[in-house]
Amino acid sequence: MGYRPALAVLDILRGEGVDRVFGNPGTTELPFLAALADAHGSPEYVLGVHEGAVVAMADGYARGTGRPAFVSLHIAAGLANGLIGLLNARRSRTPLVVTAGQQDRRHLQQDPMLTGDLIGLATPAVKATYDVQHAHDLPLALRRAFALAVRPPAGPVFLSVPMDVLAEDTEVEIPARTPTPPPGPAPGLERAALLLGAATRPAIVAGDGVGREDALAALVRTAETCGAVVHHQPMADCLNFPTTHPLHAGMLPPRHDAIRAALAAYDTVLIAGAHAFTPHHYTPGPALPPGLTVVQLDSDPHEIGRNFPAAAGLVGALAPSLHCLAELLRDRVPAHTAKARILHAGERHTADRDRAESAARAAYSPAPLAPWAAAHAVARGLPPDAVVVEEAITVGLLLRRLVRLDRPGSYTHTVGGGLGWGIGAAVGRALAEPGRPVVAVLGDGCTLFGLQGLWSAARQAAPVLFVVMSNGAYRTLQDTYEATGGTGVCPGTDLGQLDFTQAAGFFGVDAVRAADADHLRELVAGAGELTRPLLVDVPLR
Template structure:
């Protein structure tokens, strides 16, 4: 039996596993809201008071649930406000299905208020767009959107739906869902095993595809079988390898010269699920040192050889491919060789970690805190099963050196770089995993960009600990300005004194100021006992 257009949309959402709709509605969404109100088992509507927060919440939710989240935006203005989140989602490969209501087609040629070129606005920020002009096309396009959002490389897909189309008096057939066949192990694993197994100094770069495809355990097994040192990809969005593991060598810096130097000691590297070493600051020369044998594994065929040549390119699902590689390596690398490599790496990395931790502990003081002391206090206070949502820019780099995380899904960042993501992403993460403490570590500039997300945190009563690193400046810009060799103060980078406890209370969120590094560590340790959101304002010094 057919369904009216708006009801057909709800039918597909339920069938695709959507249990929450993230949105900020306007007049063009009223037909959809009317259908939502009439349906008995409709998804819950999660309201955000700014579209940037709406998309960020959906981003955090999708990453935790491992399925596409659904976003409803309002016409051209709402879509424009949400673009920053869509750019982040595309860079981070977060599967989202995003709709915006277009103005009524019967007067669209008259340039009515709030109308605009929705497809043109969205096109550069999403994987694909659908401009729905006929009700009969809506169900099929929506099915395609959910499939495409998940297909490697995952990302947001956008649909423009005119307001009057949802009100049409027509019956639509809803096509059944077609499950996508799972990818298997990559062909050519045998060749990769020969190259990696014969390496004298093997290394692995763990990309964010490892976390997205739940392949962390498989990567650990591969690394241990050959004793390969493991680096996170530059500005990793997730926990792709346990930071407690003796083979863990830290994150590669986001500059080609630094990546080249970090990988110079190795003769062979396996790059698994990493997006082409996207740099932040330009430096001349390639990312990889000369003479390095490169093996590249990814579920997205476009990644193979994209920015650097590979001796062997492997396309397949990461987890089964890595398990197969580990099986083959067991016959090629003697167990005593692998264990000796693990022991040497563990001793070296433990010495480096202890040096960094000693320096951070020595900097403990009353507020304002040294940035490295604040980062260490957060890392050492984290509850065992915590999720870290990090958008702290400079302090975030320090935090990565100190966190000791093992459980998949324990670290979330966005390589997209669009500020204001962290608060909303933490709310979405908490909605998806209410039994895990969520600690959002935020820069003050990032917090200002996404402050409206605190409204949703209060209304949803999500037990998130928001830790705001408050130095009153755009520190990363000032540091880069100095590195450029320019004398004087960089204009436009001073935020001045900010009291985030007042901002939090305005939105209905309890707040406290950290009085010392020990106090900050205690507050973070208490994240698992929260029954609602709490913001911690952390004053920082140079």
């Protein structure tokens, strides 16, 4: 059966499980919008008033649903506005299928308004591109894009679709969707079990692949079977190990010298689903200490041995691989040995957490709040089953040390670093999981970058609690400036005190200013009762 091109797109979207289109339209998308109107709004069109917010909403939605999200942008300018979000999605390995309408091919040689090299713009920010030039190629390219978006390493895939291709008066065939079997466990697990079973001081680095592939329970089982201490990868995007677990040792800092120092305490480490310890600040030397035996497991074969040698490199799906590894370790690590290691690690980690708790509680005061107190108030106020969407930079580092989370998907960040992601991502996450409270913890600079996302929050009545940590500065840059020997005031880093309640009101979002730490905790505790968005302005010292 043949379909007109725009109708073929809709049919494929529905077949791929797409129930929402995230977009900001223009004239080159009119054939698609007309088809959507004829289909009575199925899938639903979720409008954003800036492409940065559009892509961020899709990012949050894809993470919440576990399916690729679909994004519709407009020509070169719209694509350019969305590039920050695409860079974030590529780094965070979020599966997106993104289209942008190109100008009508019949006058491209005349350099019409708004046209541009869409493929050239998109290529550095996405996993793959398709330049669709014929209507009959569009269905096949779209099928390929959805398949490629989820294949390890997952990421955004871009299609440039000229306006006249979508409007072409022809019928095209839709290729059937080919189901693929779920990937299985990695070969070579016996050697991995041999190395980990022989370790006297084993450790695990829990990478974001664990969270993306829903392998958290399998990693817990592996860690408990051998009594291995578990660190989150630097600046982790997901909850990859329960922060409530006695074996949880916190996040590795994003510097090679600090990672090397932290891992020097161990003789063998399992690195599961981690993207090669991508550092933030440069320090000389490798990330791993000399003499450390490395077992590396990843679903992406390109990660194995990419930045450091591994004694055993394993390629396979994380959850089944870790379950198999746990079974093999049961015969190699005596149960009493594992229990003793867990008890010892739990005592040490509990003492560390108690010190952090004491420091945070001692900082409680009326506003403006100390950062420790603000982070603690949020962490202790989180309702059960809450999702934290964090883009708070400096306060976010403190929050990671204080949150007590154990459900998969309960912490979301982007290691991409393109500011302005948090507001849109929180809206997308709320749309994806309407039964879970969503608390977005944002820096004031990040909020300014993504402010247009509040319009979509109000339009969608997304019940998100936006907590803006307002310190009036690009604090992380100031801290780095001082730490590297800078003197005087670092230029270009002072925002001044801004009233985010007024900004929220402009977009139709209710807002309140936190009076003290206890007030902030109460507001966060009420996130599960929200029926529409609420912004909390938190003045910080």
